[in-house]
Amino acid sequence: MPERSGCDSSLVACPDCDLLQHLPQIPPGGSAHCTRCHAHLWRHKxxxxxxxxxxxxxxxxxxxxxxxxxxxxxxxxxxxxxxxxxxxxxxxxxxxxxxxxxxxxxxxxxxxxxxxxxxxxxxxxxxxxxxxxxxxxxxxxxxxxxxxxxxxxxxxxxxxxxxxxxxxxxxxxxxxxxxxxxxxxxxxxxxxxxxxxxxxxxxxxxxxxxxxxxxxxxxxxxxxx
Missing domain, CATH: 1.20.900 (Dbl Homology Domain; Chain A)
Structure with missing residues (x-):
């Protein structure tokens, strides 16, 4: 994965397991899940x-x-x-x-x-x-x-x-x-x-x-x- 700057708004932490991760492109209506604990984190409304x-x-x-x-x-x-x-x-x-x-x-x-x-x-x-x-x-x-x-x-x-x-x-x-x-x-x-x-x-x-x-x-x- 390419290095990203500290101002990258896609860099977030899972509220359940605290894993720091990047968000890929999520289409409207799609959902985001943690890569480690698979907790439902966000839905692109x-x-x-x-x-x-x-x-x-x-x-x-x-x-x-x-x-x-x-x-x-x-x-x-x-x-x-x-x-x-x-x-x-x-x-x-x-x-x-x-x-x-x-x-x-x-x-x-x-x-x-x-x-x-x-x-x-x-x-x-x-x-x-x-x-x-x-x-x-x-x-x-x-x-x-x-x-x-x-x-x-x-x-x-x-x-x-x-x-x-x-x-x-x-x-x-x-x-x-x-x-x-x-x-x-x-x-x-x-x-x-x-x-x-x-x-x-x-x-x-x-x-x-x-x-x-x-x-x-x-x-x-x-x-x-």
Whole structure:
């Protein structure tokens, strides 16, 4: 095997056995496996950037709708009251549950919004390599924000609460409830079609010395077919 420079983004280590190896050319739809332990390491996703961009734009639109329209309402004695996600956070804050309110605000509003914004910025930045160095920092932030984005947990809690109060009042699901449900699946699809290795390979310091930036290690594990 010919010698390669330290800025070769195909030089990676297996996360299972730590074998350092080079990745051969993998066609779209093909998979990469470790040469020693045969662990499945990477799959070359087809048209990852365009699909991720489309899903991220759709997720951004749904997020805007979900936080702008009523999520649910209650009808008691002929009177109806509706609230939004932000309205629910404010109600918990006024009731003295500031810690819970801040947690819901971060995991159900802030983290998902920044998750989508980070991925949108990365996809747009790497479409014309070499991408600027800040795209790499956003890639790291995206992985962290994904762990804190918990819209599905909030929806589960809301559904449990609604079941408990269903005997006391009539529950009226709002548009935001259905939008948030669709957003859960959309965020999962967005993460599934995104190829981090493809994005990392387009960042300036990973793409190689020709970009005029410092080289860095590849961020995603690969092997051979």
């Amino acid at each position: 087809v048209d990852s950037l365009n699909r991720t961009l489309a899903l991220a734009l759709a997720a951004a639109l749904l997020l805007l709708i979900a936080n702008s329209v009523p999520m649910l309402g209650l009808a008691v004695a002929g009177r109806e009251a509706f609230t939004t996600v932000i309205g629910g956070v404010l109600a918990m804050w006024r009731d003295g549950r500031q810690e819970v309110a801040m947690l819901v605000l971060f995991t159900a509003v802030i983290a998902p919004a920044f998750e989508v914004a980070c991925l949108l910025a990365v996809v747009l930045a790497v479409r014309r390599p070499p991408a600027p160095a800040w795209a790499g920092r956003l890639l790291r932030a995206y992985e962290i924000l994904r762990e804190w984005s918990m819209i599905e947990i909030m929806l589960l809690g809301v559904l449990v609460a609604l079941i408990k109060i269903a005997e006391l009042a009539t529950v009226i699901p709002g548009l935001a409830m259905f939008v948030l449900g669709a957003l859960v699946f959309l965020l999962a699809a967005m993460a599934a079609v995104f190829d981090p290795r493809d994005a990392w390979a387009r960042v300036g310091w990973v793409a190689g010395a020709s970009a005029g930036l410092l080289p860095g290690p590849a961020r995603s594990p690969e092997g051979r077919r």
